[in-house]
Amino acid sequence: MTNGEFAGGTWRKSSYSGGGNDCVEVALLADRIGVRDSKNPGAGALSVSPSGWRGFLRVLDRD
Incomplete structure (x- = not known):
């Protein structure tokens, strides 16, 4: 996808x-x-x- 397709969102970096x-x-x-x-x-x-992202975050939370 191009970044323009996310024009309605705000790009954010982790505070970490x-x-x-x-x-x-x-x-x-x-x-x-x-x-x-x-x-x-x-x-x-x-x-x-969104469900794929939640699954990804659940895997990260296991560490």
């Missing part, structure tokens, strides 16, 4: 990123979640469903 550009950014919309590389935001974004 330490302010560097070596993390991902996330844009939340009602029907999808965008994920992109903060080092190269113009390269495009992945799009996942």
Whole structure:
């Protein structure tokens, strides 16, 4: 997906990123979640469903 398809959302970095550009950014919309590389935001974004994103976060929370 292109970043323009997430124009209605705001790209955000995790507060755990330490302010560097070596993390991902996330844009939340009602029907999808965008994920992109903060080092190269113009390269495009992945799009996942809200349920897919919740599943991903559950896996991360297991650590």
